[in-house]
Amino acid sequence: MRGLQRDPREFTKERIVETASRYGLGAEAEVPTANRRSISDALVTGPGGIRIGWEIQYHHLSPSSVHRRSVNAVQHDITPLWVAKDRTASLIDRAPWARVDDMPWKNIAGGKEMVIRGGYRYLQVWKCVPSSNRHCLLSDGAGHCGGVHSDWFVPALCEPEKRAVHLEDLVLESATRESVPVYVPNRGSGRAGRHMWVPSADCERWRELIGEEEPLPDFPVQEGDDEITFAEQEVDRTCRAGEEGWFVSDARPIRDLGQPTGGFTLARMPAQRSRNPMLITAVERAAASAALGCPPWELGPCSECGQLMRRYGRDAAMFCRVCRAVLNG
Known part of the structure; x- marks a missing residue:
């Protein structure tokens, strides 16, 4: 008899709760907020009453739902942490998030490592001189301005390369504030930007560089839902099983591109x-x-x-x- 299909989301939730309990943190599954308008898949409680509401979302959810549920969590002193497995997930950069690999439930239940592929970054600071391996943020990569640049990079693009962060790491570090959520607006626009988890030490340094004493806002603007459009193209019926990337037949564009945020520059x-x-x-x-x-x-x-x-x-x-x-x- 063919085995029953199990939900990877449920096993991810169990893994988060088990990891938190192993670290001595408080952990519960399916916890509603006080007003019962939303339910955290896993609620992890750290020292000092820090609460992280894990939301495992492996299927599409509208941006307005992500925003509404995230704001509701924050209003109840819960930091939301959304988990996706798809680079096209609409929750990306609309709330604090992390992306893991798409894997079968057996691998999740069996303890296969779950690396955070997107949503976690490190701060890099460099002087813009000819000897630097980084390009100039002010001259579109041509020349060197002599200033000091800083930007956020995924671990693999750091110099030297930083350690990869695993799901278990984020369970512990988010609850102990070793890693914190940060929102960085795009340059020239306060209405859009990047949400990310970062080491708390990098966050403090970033605030020093930009002259901010308080964290930047987590939810600056409520965005509308994705529009459904007709591209006037034939449906791509080619089997794409096992392939990576985005194709014309996909419903949504890639949101997790792993690109820098645009950075901050001290004039010189x-x-x-x-x-x-x-x-x-x-x-x-x-x-x-x-x-x-x-x-x-x-x-x-x-x-x-x-x-x-x-x-x-x-x-x-x-x-x-x-x-x-x-x-x-």
Whole structure:
């Protein structure tokens, strides 16, 4: 007799609850909010009463439903965490989210690793000079502006490459605030942006760089549901089983592209004006420290141009790289 088909969503939910319990966290399945307008598939409670409402959504759900349920959770002091398995899922970037591989229920129940493929990022900060492997955010990749850039990247695109985050990692880190949700608006538009989970240390550094003391808003604007349109193309009847990617016959475009967010740029590496360190702002000092990879107390002025550089401590020098190159002719 053919075996019964089981729902991967149910086994993902069980795995989250079991993982949380193993870490000593509070965990329940199918928990309604106080007003019973929504139900968390798994509610994980961490130290200090931090509550993470896991929503396992492996099928299509309208954007308005994602927004409504997420806002309802936040109003009841629950941080929503939506899980998708499809790069076209409409919940992506409409609330804090994470994407895992599409896998059979037996693999989920059997403990096969569930890597977070999308929705988790690390902050990267770099000085825009010819020796940098990153391109300039201000000149469309051509030339180098000498400023300090920062942006959010998926683990595989970090330099050096960062560790992959697994489902079990996020269960623990979200409940202990080692990882936190962040919303980053697109450049030039406050009405759209990226939701992501990030290390809390990266979040703090990001706030220092942009001069924000409080978290950016999680749900800035309610979006309408996806429109259903007729493309006037013949239906693609080719079997696509086992193939990856997006095809003309697909109902929705890919939303999880893994691209950077657009980033933030400090106009240039700050010069130590009049040799007075008190004139350097906290944002400038944080940016210089992050870009140069040294603690703030090792910063000092280049003896030639006056820009902040790693002047003290190990691997310190009197001149920045640019001035050394000029002086060495």
